[in-house]
Amino acid sequence: MPTSPPTDSRPVGTGASGATEPDGATPSNRTVLKKLAVVIVGLTAVLTVMFLAFGLPAINSGPHHVPIGVTGPKAATDALRSSIGEHGDGAWDVTAYPDAKTLTRAVEEREISGGFALGQGSVTVYSASAAGAQTAAAINSMGSVLATGQHARVTVHDVVPFPEDDSRGAGLTAAALPMIIGGSMPAIALLKLFPGHSGLRTRVTGALLFALAAGFAMTAVLQFGFGTVDGSYWLTALGMSLSMAALAIPLLGLESLFGFAGLGAGMALVMIVGNPLSGMATGAHWLPDGWSTVGQLLPPGASGSLLRANAYFDGTGAAGPIAVLACWVLAGLVLVLAADRRARKSATTPESTTAPALGTA
Incomplete structure (x- = not known):
């Protein structure tokens, strides 16, 4: 009497080793899924770090302990230094100079980023856009506010500018x-x-x-x-x-x-x-x-x-x-x-x- 061929009595989804696996989830497939998960998580982490690295400096950008100078009558310079020290939140470090020539030389030698020469009815602003355009713009703006508060005229000197072509x-x-x-x-x-x-x-x-x-x-x-x-x-x-x-x-x-x-x-x-x-x-x-x-x-x-x-x-x-x-x-x-x-x-x-x-x- 002919005999029927042997049949595999293992349940559907059973692996070669006898372990039961979900339909379509062979050991090789699980390895691929694990690698894919690691790649996705890793790339997401890298993208997040990159976003933080570029975003946080932009959000927190601004003057931080920028060295600036001031010259003029002692009462006026003391008042300016006190005002910036109280309300500057560490944005500016102010140094007094004996005259405008010494202050200008300090800008040229990169000791300070700019400064102010306070006179009778006038405020002269010294900045260096080549050292940092944003810093120079902030110093110029501060000089304008200072002159407005004193009802004085303002003059701006860019001591170290960028070349005219750029x-x-x-x-x-x-x-x-x-x-x-x-x-x-x-x-x-x-x-x-x-x-x-x-x-x-x-x-x-x-x-x-x-x-x-x-x-x-x-x-x-x-x-x-x-x-x-x-x-x-x-x-x-x-x-x-x-x-x-x-x-x-x-x-x-x-x-x-x-x-x-x-x-x-x-x-x-x-x-x-x-x-x-x-x-x-x-x-x-x-x-x-x-x-x-x-x-x-x-x-x-x-x-x-x-x-x-x-x-x-x-x-x-x-x-x-x-x-x-x-x-x-x-x-x-x-x-x-x-x-x-x-x-x-x-x-x-x-x-x-x-x-x-x-x-x-």
Whole structure:
């Protein structure tokens, strides 16, 4: 008698191991769903952090301990200092100067952002739009209010203005993102063209040469194309090259030592944190104290400060940003050397561990 073929008595939805699964939810499908959930949650978290990083500085922007000066009769200057101290909420730090000439020199040497010369029936306002357009506008507005309250005439002097070809400094603001993206390009492009440990030195050399060429090219566009800067081309270009190296070399070092995860973390730090806290468009004093300090310790913020110093103030105030950027370049080179040492060590280890034992065939 013919026998019927054996049938699988497991219930519908039972997996190969005998475990019951919901319809269509095999182990492989569950793995895919978990990965998808992690990706979605991770991307949402990154977007939220990015939104906070860009939004909070904008919401909390304004003068924060901006150094300004005042000169004039002692009674008038004391009254102004007392008024700003009581009602300024830490926005302004006021210093008295003996005369308008000394106050003007302090603006030119970046000791203060602007100030007021109080006279009989007159208020003279000194500002520096090249040091920060928003700060200069706030100082000018304060001078107008002060003159109105005293029924005095007001005169405004822009001690360090932007060049006439770019009187609003639009090119300076536009330079921020290309600088950051430009610093990331060598780490990505050179990695693709010269992968592996054998191409490490080539990548470092390429990144340094790129920083030099890009610095001079971007400065040429800003100075001769846009008319945004009018200082010494060579000084500004060298500063820009240092800025590009301070962005490119650390990213290259992070990638060399930690792979794609290191490169991604470095780019996130520079773009999500460094960019909105750079103060490139406003100047550092337009951000809250803690945020402006962090921003100036990152390459984008230090690069913006160095560009302002070289382009508009003949290098005055450049020492701090140069030190910060040099430390980032040095840190990147240390990471590269660590990656090189690890690769060399791993290359020699197999030879010593695989050597045949004494007496073996």
